[in-house]
Amino acid sequence: MKTCRNTFMNNFFLRLLMVIAFGVSSCQEDLGLSHVRTGEQSAPPTNLTFEEAPGGATISYNLPTHPDLRYVKATYTLENGRTMVGKASLYDNSIKVEGFAQIGDYDVTLVAVSVGEVASAPVSIRIRTGKPSYQIIAESFQSSEHFYSTFGGVNVFYENAAAANLILRTFRFGLNPETNGREWLLLQETYTRALNGTIRVRGQQPQEERYGVVVRDQWGNVSDTIERLLTPQEEYKFEGIRMFTGIQPYSEQNRNGDFVRNNAGQANSADMQIAFFDGVEATPFYNTMRQWWGSGTPIPFQFTMDLGRASQISRIKMWGRNDNQSLYFQATHPKEFELYGSNAPAADGSWDSWTRIGTYEGVRPSGLPFGTNANAEDITYARTGEDFEVDWEHPGGFRYFRIRVNSTWNGIREQVLNNALTVAIAELQLFGVYVN
Template identity: 25%
Template sequence: MKRLFVYTLILSMSIFQSCKEDFIGQIPTDNVAPGMLSDVQVTNIPGGAVFKYKLPVDEDLLYVEAQYERKGIKYNTKASCFENTLVIEGYADTEEHEVSLFCIDRSNNYSEPIILKIKPEVTPVITIGESLTLAQDIGGVHVVWENTNRASVNILLYAADSLGIMQLADVVYTSVEKGSYYLRGFDDTKRRFAALVKDRWENYSDTISGVFTPRFEQLIPKDGIRKIQLTEDNNEYIGSGTWQFYQMFNDIYGVDTDGWHTQTPSTDPEHGAYFTIDLGHKVQLTRYKLWQRGGTWPYMHHNPKVWSLYGRDEDPTLIYKTHYENDIEYWSQGFKADTQNWQYLMKCRTEKPSGFDNLVITPEDLEYANAGHEYIFDENLPPVRYIRFVIDETWAGGVHPTLLHIGELTFYGKIVD
């Protein structure tokens, strides 16, 4: 029994020791506090402040720490000893606040604090919230805002359900300077919509709301869309059985292996790339979406950059009665001025959040492209069935492109035939 007791005691001591919390980091070598910061300068910024300072001459200095409170909760922010700047953010008000700055060494000794007062400028979540607007639109509402500081925020969008209870409908993550978003998917019955801004510190703007009746629209069935081959239009596809026209209407997008890729036109290519489609119905168009060829290709190669749309409600092959089928000059240039037979619909560009002329493609640009580029038709345009795309420029550079690829096209509107 005595031997058993000894074994048990040893085992218990072993377990106790193994459960002790191990020290992480350098073992303290002294208890001498580092010196204090000097020449501290404070600059108030939206939602916070920037501190610039001189560091003390201490060989074992590790970092600078700011201690402060927001909404009664204590926070700390640290800056490396290799920097002379520390930034604190997250305030939702413009009141005066107290901040304590410490120097900490490798033995975890704290210097005496320097206590400073800050008075944050208006936080971006408030200024963005004040710029928010809601407007009636197709299938929902159009939300617009301004973000001059390019702060990273969430736009929370709400819509009333069938019982009139407000439900979160969508969240937009954004840092663009001028924001715009369409909340879709609602029928044409009157309902309340609302929007507000939230930042990563759980600060919220005031809520704006309004009652709107969305414009009616429906998805134009893709199985009825076909290609009309007119003089000067680009040939069917490049490759053998791949990149065909119908792959532009199969609801596959955001990839680099599916879509329509043209061949070089057999006629004089100097006028640009053209193609013509039959929607299968006479439609009062509301909008359409275009997806570039995905993968690593957005804003590159033969993706469309600048183009125009023209439409008509009768089969364009009927124009052959007055304009010969092989009249290249008419089909490449003249039809644009033929207002009797063709209706100008709109000019389009594949925009980039980072800037249309910015040569760098950012992750936000790619996210924007993969969500599809949306184009809104003027509601006063007449119904059309046939649409001709005139590609003025692709991202390959130069004007009058000869090759073109598009990932997907989707049209919306009201079928009127």
């Protein structure tokens, strides 16, 4: 029995050594990138048709039935002379060609590729492309609904139905102090593939200026500069905001009260005031005194601010938790909130003494689902702070403003006090004008 076992083990190790040797030999041969085998040439795709798409087309076809078929390849040339190659697997019967700068007629060559990169005879189709996304979006900025002045600057609202990868650059025509000449000055550059969004340019003077937008796509196609003569409205960042202490604390018995408790035993409005309005967005790491960190937070909850005099808010800028990319747009990050105004808040926090101004919902630029880490676009957006514009219908203004947080990005809209939920706001800024 022992002899058999020894014989078995000797044979096993001999075979193992042979396998290793063969593997090393094979790896050395693979360094030349040679194919394991060369398949037979298949017939080309047949019954080619196309459907226009933004900046390209979708070509449909019938696949050959050859067993060695691996994929279909399309080759075409853009207006700038760049040769493009697209591939579609043997499980698809269509292929997308894109990157064209203009509407036009273009030739595309297709081949069916077998094992070993053996190509079929080529077949061609002449397609007509749709208007490219970068042009569609640029032309939309000629409308005052998409490119317009607002408090403290201008807004650029885009709709990107094809989810194209784009760069949108916003400019103002003005004096360049380095050259002492007037030219287009870059104000903001936005990378996006979101289906829609608003670019908010702030810090502009309340005077008439020429503003422009240029759109560029991932293939280097660039739009003309879309210009508009715009006059931003006057806007100030409110300073000296204080947390209002005249409302009873939140409790299960009085859910209309203000919830001001911060983390680490900081349970008063002064701590909340430091965290919200100290001008520090608490990046790149969490700091208890720099972020408001409400542990055991109920949902919904509210807090009240005193601006000192009657005011009109034009914009709210909010930073969520800012220390870890895995927590952007997650359970700690406020998503939906409401804004209320009052000149005589009731001490018990009852809502009859408040006027609802609006409801606001955060946007995740990438569109990724809850529970997934933020990508580069999400991180840039979150670290810049999210702007919420306030449509104003109360010209008399209010001294006191109340924010009611209805949900975070986990979507839960009802949780009791002292549960496990934590809500974090790194910084809060309010903009607008004093009424008197």
